[in-house]
Amino acid sequence: MLLLLRGVPTIYSGDEQGFIGDGDDQNAREDMFASKVAVYNDNRLLGTDRTNATASFDTGHPLFREIATLSKLRRAHPALTRGRQVTRFASDKPGLFAVSRFDPATGAEILIAFNSNSQPWTGNVEVEAGSARFTALAGACPATAAAPGSIPLSLPAFGYAVCAAGKPQ
DSSP states (O other): OTTTSSSOOOOOTTGGGTOOOOBTTTBSOOOSSOOOOHHHHTOBOTTSSOBTTSOOOOTTSHHHHHHHHHHHHHHHOHHHHHOEEEEEEEOSSSSEEEEEEEOTTTOOEEEEEEEOSSSOEEEEEEOOTTOOBEEEEESOOOSBOSBTTEEEEEEOTTOEEEEEEOSOO
């Protein structure tokens, strides 16, 4: 979400390796090198079964790869760095959160949808009426809108999709 929504994303050293820390300043982030400190070595890392007892910098780590992919996507699309954002749907319970970002030069829409639920989500999401054809930038996106102003989406549990519409008609 940090890399796709409005604002400047902040990724702390170690986030890309699954470091979660124990909190406060002293225990917030461990070294990338193998640690000999017991309070660091009991921390489990997200996305792997490793701990801080072994060296932790790994460009193949799933979080490293995902952050790199989303960073590249963000840099490639001005809508994701400087575009206006419109909330399309926000559930007060785990489920769908969807926004549209608009390219500041062309007005082209990018729909971003997140499923914050442990169950898959399927339904229609509002888009601009002129957004008729879509290209998947991440996740699964339909090629066309279901009707003017509506796109059908299916998101896996905790999944997301980034769907780019062509220039507005």
